[in-house]
Amino acid sequence: MTTTTTAPTSTTVLDATGVTMRFGGLTAVRDVDLKVNTGEIVGLIGPNGAGKTTFFNCLTGLYVPTEGKVAYKGTVLPPKPHLVTQAGIARTFQNIRLFANMTVLENVLVGRHTRTKEGLWSALLRLPGFKRAEEASRARAMELLEFTGLAAKADHLARNLPYGEQRKLEIARALASEPGLLLLDEPTAGMNPQETRAAEELIFAIRDKGIAVLVIEHDIRFIMNLCDRVAVLVQGEKIVEGPAEVVQADERVIAAYLGEPFEGAPGKEEAAEVEAAEAEADAQSTTEGDEK
Amino acid sequence: MTTDIPMDKSTDTAKVSTAEATPIIPLPQAAARGITVAGSALALIGTFLAWTWTREFPGNLTVTGYPGGLQVLTLVGSALTLLFALSGYGIKGLGWLTPGGKNSPVLLAALGVFGTTGYAIGAISQELGGLVNLEPGAWVSGIGALVALIGALGLPVDQPYGAGEPTPNLWGRIRHSLTAPDPGRAKELPSWAEILIIAGGFGVGLYVFAYGIGTEYSELFIGFLIVAAFGFTAITRAGLLKRLSALTAKHRNVTLGAAFAAAICFPFTQTNDQFALIGANILIFATVALGLNVVVGLAGLLDLGYVAFLGVGAYAAALVSGSPASTIGVEFPFWAAVLTGAAASLIFGVVIGAPTLRLRGDYLAIVTLGFGEIFRITMNNLNGNSGPDVTNGSNGIPQIPDLEIFGFNLGVPHDVLGHELTRSANYYLLMLVFTAIVVMVFRRSAESRIGRAWVAIREDETAATAMGINGFRLKLLAFALGASLAGLAGTVQSHVSYSVTPEQYQFAGSVPPNSAFLLAAVILGGMGTISGPLIGAALLYLIPAKLQFMAEYQLLLFGIALMLLMRFRPEGLVADRRKQLEFHETGQLDVPEDKPLPEGATGVAKAGA
Numbered sequence: 051m052t053t054t055t056t057a058p059t060s061t062t063v064l065d066a067t068g069v070t071m072r073f074g075g076l077t078a079v080r081d082v083d084l085k086v087n088t089g090e091i092v093g094l095i096g097p098n099g100a101g102k103t104t105f106f107n108c109l110t111g112l113y114v115p116t117e118g119k120v121a122y123k124g125t126v127l128p129p130k131p132h133l134v135t136q137a138g139i140a141r142t143f144q145n146i147r148l149f150a151n152m153t154v155l156e157n158v159l160v161g162r163h164t165r166t167k168e169g170l171w172s173a174l175l176r177l178p179g180f181k182r183a184e185e186a187s188r189a190r191a192m193e194l195l196e197f198t199g200l201a202a203k204a205d206h207l208a209r210n211l212p213y214g215e216q217r218k219l220e221i222a223r224a225l226a227s228e229p230g231l232l233l234l235d236e237p238t239a240g241m242n243p244q245e246t247r248a249a250e251e252l253i254f255a256i257r258d259k260g261i262a263v264l265v266i267e268h269d270i271r272f273i274m275n276l277c278d279r280v281a282v283l284v285q286g287e288k289i290v291e292g293p294a295e296v297v298q299a300d301e302r303v304i305a306a307y308l309g310e311p312f313e314g315a316p317g318k319e320e321a322a323e324v325e326a327a328e329a330e331a332d333a334q335s336t337t338e339g340d341e342k
Numbered sequence: 343m344t345t346d347i348p349m350d351k352s353t354d355t356a357k358v359s360t361a362e363a364t365p366i367i368p369l370p371q372a373a374a375r376g377i378t379v380a381g382s383a384l385a386l387i388g389t390f391l392a393w394t395w396t397r398e399f400p401g402n403l404t405v406t407g408y409p410g411g412l413q414v415l416t417l418v419g420s421a422l423t424l425l426f427a428l429s430g431y432g433i434k435g436l437g438w439l440t441p442g443g444k445n446s447p448v449l450l451a452a453l454g455v456f457g458t459t460g461y462a463i464g465a466i467s468q469e470l471g472g473l474v475n476l477e478p479g480a481w482v483s484g485i486g487a488l489v490a491l492i493g494a495l496g497l498p499v500d501q502p503y504g505a506g507e508p509t510p511n512l513w514g515r516i517r518h519s520l521t522a523p524d525p526g527r528a529k530e531l532p533s534w535a536e537i538l539i540i541a542g543g544f545g546v547g548l549y550v551f552a553y554g555i556g557t558e559y560s561e562l563f564i565g566f567l568i569v570a571a572f573g574f575t576a577i578t579r580a581g582l583l584k585r586l587s588a589l590t591a592k593h594r595n596v597t598l599g600a601a602f603a604a605a606i607c608f609p610f611t612q613t614n615d616q617f618a619l620i621g622a623n624i625l626i627f628a629t630v631a632l633g634l635n636v637v638v639g640l641a642g643l644l645d646l647g648y649v650a651f652l653g654v655g656a657y658a659a660a661l662v663s664g665s666p667a668s669t670i671g672v673e674f675p676f677w678a679a680v681l682t683g684a685a686a687s688l689i690f691g692v693v694i695g696a697p698t699l700r701l702r703g704d705y706l707a708i709v710t711l712g713f714g715e716i717f718r719i720t721m722n723n724l725n726g727n728s729g730p731d732v733t734n735g736s737n738g739i740p741q742i743p744d745l746e747i748f749g750f751n752l753g754v755p756h757d758v759l760g761h762e763l764t765r766s767a768n769y770y771l772l773m774l775v776f777t778a779i780v781v782m783v784f785r786r787s788a789e790s791r792i793g794r795a796w797v798a799i800r801e802d803e804t805a806a807t808a809m810g811i812n813g814f815r816l817k818l819l820a821f822a823l824g825a826s827l828a829g830l831a832g833t834v835q836s837h838v839s840y841s842v843t844p845e846q847y848q849f850a851g852s853v854p855p856n857s858a859f860l861l862a863a864v865i866l867g868g869m870g871t872i873s874g875p876l877i878g879a880a881l882l883y884l885i886p887a888k889l890q891f892m893a894e895y896q897l898l899l900f901g902i903a904l905m906l907l908m909r910f911r912p913e914g915l916v917a918d919r920r921k922q923l924e925f926h927e928t929g930q931l932d933v934p935e936d937k938p939l940p941e942g943a944t945g946v947a948k949a950g951a
Contacts (some may be wrong), residue, residue: 110808135810143808149801152794159791160798164810166791170819173790174783184790227810 061088061123063231063262064139068118069108071101071286078104080286081118084264086231091253091263093277093294095270097306101286102266103144106233109264110134110141123230136164140229142220144236144266150209154200154219157208158191161226191226198222198252214245221252225261232256234265238272250276274298282306366515369496375430377493378448382423384486385455389413389420391479394466399475400559403466406479412462415565416483419455422573423490426451426580430497442581443522445497450520450579452487452494454572458565459487465561495519500579525581536589541600543586548604552611554884555620563888598781605774609767610759619766619838620887625773626835627855628879629780631863632872633827638861639870640788641820642800643699644707646849647714649857651825653847654690655683655832657721660739660842661732667739669732676745680833687829688822690717695821699814702803714849714857721844738843745772745837752837769838776834780827781872787823788870796820797870852896854883862900866907868914877915 064086071079079101086092094102107113109120111127111134120127122137140161149157166187172180195201198218203211208219217237224232234253238246246269253276257263267273273280274294281291284306290297297303365374393403393413401411409417426448429436440447463484467473499515500522531539550570557563577583590597612618634648662682664673674682698709725735733739744753744765752768763771787793795816798806807813835855836842845851850858859882867878886896907914 112804112808131804131807132810132812135808141808143805147802147805147808149798149805151801152797156794156797160794160806160811161809163791163795163798168791170787170790170792170823173792174786176786180790187791223809 062086063088063090063123064109064264065121065124066105066109066118067121069105069115069120070117071104071108071113072116078286079108079115079283082283082286082288084281084288084291086262086264088230088262089257089260090279091257091265091277093273093280094264094266094283095268095273095280095297096283099285100283102283103235104286105283106141106235106266109233110139132164135227135229138228138230139233140224140227140231141233142217142224142235142237144239146213146216146220148208148216148219148223150207152208153204154195154206154208154211155188155191155204157219157223158194158226159187161223162187162191164227194222194225197225197255214241214248217241217249218252221256225256229261231262231264234263234267236266236268238267238269246272270298365496365498366512366519367492367496369493371496371498374493374496375427377496378427378452378490379424379493381486381488381490381493382420382427382452382455385416385420385459385483385490386424386486388479388481388483388486389417391482392477393462393480393483394470394475394477396470396475399466399469399561401562403462403480404477411562412458412465412565413479413483415562415569416455416459416462416487419451419458419569419573420483420486420490422576423448423451423455423494426576427494439582440580441525441585443500443579445494446500446520446522447576447580448497449491449494450572450576452490454569454576456487456491457568457572459483461565461568462561520575520579522579522581525584533593537593537596539586540589540593540597541603544597544600544604548607548611551880552608554888555617556612556614557888560889560891567885602774602778605777606771609763609770610761612767613762615764615766618764618770620884622766622770622773622838623854624880624883625770625777626831626838627860627863627883628876629773629777629831630828630855631860631867631875631879632777632780632784633824633831634860635864635869635871635875636784636787636796636827637820637824638864639875640793640800641796641817643817643820644703644710644861645821645824646707646711646857646861647694647717648710648824648828648860649847649849649855650714650717651687651691651828652832652835652855653717653721653842653844654687654825655829656836656842656846657733657739657832658686658829659683659833660742660836663739663742663836665739665742667734667737667741669734676747680830683833684826684829687832688826691822691825692818695818695825699817699821711849711857714847718844718847721847733844736844738841738846739836740841742836742840742842747772766838769834773831773834773838776830777876780830783823783827784872792816792819850897852886854879854886862904866904866914868916871914871916874914874916 062085064084066082066084069079069082069084070077082105084092084094084105094105096102104113108115108118111129111131114129122134122139125137127134127137127139149160152160166183168180168183171177172183192201192204195204198221200211200215200218200222203215208216211219221232221234221237237253238249241249250272253263253265265273265276267276277294279292280294280297282289282297282300282303284302289302289306290300292300367374369377389409390407392406395404397404401413403411403413425436425439429439430444430448459480463473463476463480466475466480499519501518554563554566554570557566608621609618612621630648630652633651634645637643637645637648659679659682661668661670662672662674662679664671694710694713698706698713701709720729721733722736723729724732725737727735744751746752750756750768752772753765755762755764756768757763788796795806795811798809798811799813799816803813839846846853846855848856850856854863860879863878863882864875865878866874866882867876868874882900886900
């Protein structure tokens, strides 16, 4: 956790500058800058409706940002999802979007789409490269299924996997496109603590492969364990960014999550006094009740 | 969320004791089986006697000792019933007949016999005016069929009710008695034997199909439909179909070869040019349906104007065919005409697809419907009056000459292997080559990176693009491929039907290759499969062609049939494994059991290494 935001040795993978997204009169994301460096796990947190997923969609080309630009390893990304994936950014979805009626293996093979070249003619005429490419794809996909622990279920339909494994499959599918940056949208939503811990280890393992990770999450403990750096979005604006402990202690963050204290709000001492008084009153009222 | 529940259920029902397996008619099991055997034997004997006194009823049912017409159907049905019933006795050598259900096939076969015999008796009395026209043979078979049915209803059901499940009402019990458990895993046979079985299966299939096409009067066809439907279901319930499909899945190339060989044999079973023409038209229809299956079944693009691509191919081929009515007046050799037709359809497909494929779902369907009609109206208007003279308007392009390939004139009969192949049979064989090409294109494209991308787009287009798939480009590719496959079929169609007119290429009409029927063939047969659209197209062409007396009600009956199908078998006649799982929560089929994984953080341990 000693690494600071700008480690001089690492290079920038993702560089989003001034990203703004407006839907009509509503500004969902306002002028957000974010950098992700190689070998880093960056967290993106914020209350519901803060614009985290919208920001993700801007990064991956699903939305065309109203202003600002997104660069991957120095080149500005075109706002087309398939070109973004081809460039090297892969993502998962907040509400799982697997190809439900394809098998687990096929799902991962679809993820290989950008990294293989075999076209229709090659498939129809079964040109010499076809079989080789297909086998290589399969081998790579099986490797990824081993990595995520789904190899035993390669022939199952994706829709038949339990929830936690569907999340893992989404990650495996995203990894199949050989990304340099992986965007995870709430990867532990709906998971129990044990599954969450497994997910955490999986993400560390992905980081160790040299893939930078940007993760949206609500589970603060998860984020604090996982991330080298955390950015906080509130109402579409990035209010703070820094190492986990710093962000956790930041008053604006606490305010965003727990609510802004109003003018002349009671401080800690007053609160303690009030509590004590209430406890006393409580005790009295119960004894009074008994007397009656 | 998980599928454990249906899986458990299916295994549980198999394990429940047979104590509660009460039949619909309470009879002792031995008596019931005896009655069934006696009844079906009686029905079988009856077919050798005369059923009526006059030859006025088609099929000549007056001869004693030689079954004909509808009698043959009763004969086949009762023989099937008898075999299934005897197999239930555990007679050595018949056990292989019923690896799945033991008694439900008997009941189904008995129902088929009862249906067709009853229909025959009814038809004879109705057409000749009263039951007096029946000879004793009809009564013997009829009573035999009834007795066999009663006996079959007295047999215990194959799938006992689950413990604690309330016994359903009579209708529910009848429906239940028609179900059967799946067969267990088959014994390993040497592969030559398995291949022989596949070949035999296709031989029987070809014979049944050829018999259906060759039925000469509608009474016989209706009887055939009854026996075929019940017999087919009986064989399915007996588990024979499952066994066969397990074999075909194992030897896929052999299966394709056998199917192709059986299809080649078809014209050699027909002496009548009219029936061979039905065969050729079925192949055209089926090939186009399979092309549509690329678009609808794989890529999930609902195309309601697909017949226009057939039309483009047919018109292009007609224009370069050397027909005196062609406004171009050139004559291309056949291979060039085929390429022209396919290329014209391809271009038309891209021109239509490029603007429309940016739409999704319903919008795409409406736009393609519009373009399909635009094609027909344009062909009508390019008549020299309301537009340049290209297509002769509603007169179309008649007098398309017959093809000559390598000096082999397809227009005249040829003697091959001692059998005279008529004009239609020649075209049937030519069309078969195109069908084979389309089958190969479908199979190879489906099992490739491109095919997976199509299915991914069908499943979830947003997720597919996020996986790096260029959605628009791949949809356009599917559209263009589908269009050029239809164009291929169109080039042959123009020659088979001598002329092309705009009215052949409507959205809906009474003659099958139109957009509505094509889509129906795909959905009825089973989306995303190869055999589905072929079977669907064959049924949709054959039934109206054979039952011309109900032409007025054809669309009504067709609609009812589709509704019933969507209610009871939404995945179509031939279920894609995926579709079957999608519509029926039956758990995993043919999927190996999970290998137990080590406890704890699964996979991550490996990942760290």
